[in-house]
Amino acid sequence: MTSAPPTFTPENIPTQQRRKGGEIRAVCLDIDDTLIDYTTSARCALSLLVGDDGAWSVWQEITEEYAAKVIAGELAYEIMHRERTKAFFASRGERLDDAEAAGREHRRKELLDQQWQLFSDALPCLDWLRGSGYKLAAVTNASGRHQRAKLAMLNLAEYFDHVLIAGELGTGKPDPVIFHTACFMMGVEPAETAHVGDRLDADAIGARDAGLRGVWLDRAGCAPDAPPEGITAITSLADLPELLVCDLSLSVPRPR
Numbered sequence: 001m002t003s004a005p006p007t008f009t010p011e012n013i014p015t016q017q018r019r020k021g022g023e024i025r026a027v028c029l030d031i032d033d034t035l036i037d038y039t040t041s042a043r044c045a046l047s048l049l050v051g052d053d054g055a056w057s058v059w060q061e062i063t064e065e066y067a068a069k070v071i072a073g074e075l076a077y078e079i080m081h082r083e084r085t086k087a088f089f090a091s092r093g094e095r096l097d098d099a100e101a102a103g104r105e106h107r108r109k110e111l112l113d114q115q116w117q118l119f120s121d122a123l124p125c126l127d128w129l130r131g132s133g134y135k136l137a138a139v140t141n142a143s144g145r146h147q148r149a150k151l152a153m154l155n156l157a158e159y160f161d162h163v164l165i166a167g168e169l170g171t172g173k174p175d176p177v178i179f180h181t182a183c184f185m186m187g188v189e190p191a192e193t194a195h196v197g198d199r200l201d202a203d204a205i206g207a208r209d210a211g212l213r214g215v216w217l218d219r220a221g222c223a224p225d226a227p228p229e230g231i232t233a234i235t236s237l238a239d240l241p242e243l244l245v246c247d248l249s250l251s252v253p254r255p256r
């Protein structure tokens with residue numbers, strides 16, 4: 001009779017195995033769709049705002065377009081939110097003035113604040129990381145005030161030594177500046193730091209190219225058989241402790 005393979009959870013990693021690699025001293029974590037189920041929450045809020053669940057894909061496309069303008073320095077976050085709302089409603093045949101667009105964005109955020117929920121693996125992972133002595137930073141591409149309010153609402157801020165928000169720094173992932181700033185604030189080298197996030201490009205590849213260990217949280221399990229060079233893929237945050245302390249195959253960042 002064969003026994004079931006052992007499973008790793010944040011609770012059952014033996015103490016003597018911790019820091020086996022001795023290399024990673026700090027962990028950066030993305031927030032939206034990594035710790036917080038942003039997509040489900042935002043989709044629900046938009047559906048409540050417009051009464052149409054089918055509007056989500058258009059909202060996503062327009063958000064990607066306007067977020068890229070912010071990252072490129074072409075648009076300020078505050079203006080982006082208003083202009084995105086205008087563009088979204090224009091796609092539905094409704095032209096809004098500035099005041100009406102700002103009002104609807106305000107209402108969307110009110111609805112959003114009622115929807116936030118964490119992924120079930122988020123707090124066990126954060127508890128384990130803190131209990132194991134890793135320095136922790138949140139690295140997020142959101143705007144400042146709303147993101148800090150969200151972190152406070154969900155009691156997430158207390159887990160992090162530092163919170164880096166693109167809307168406050170004026171630059172976001174995949175710009176190496178935000179990753180290097182996080183490492184500097186934590187007092188560690190990039191090579192001693194892993195960054196975990198749901199976006200292959202902005203999170204995992206961006207971190208790798210900045211000299212950190214890039215970990216792609218592929219919750220949907222859509223990773224190709226071999227992730228890009230220097231990237232490690234996991235499908236749950238429950239896999240992170242084992243990766244950090246036991247998996248010696250964690251790829252070495254590609255030299256730049």
Ligand SMILES: [Mg+2]
Pocket residue numbers: 030031032033034197198199
């Ligand atoms: Mg994300």
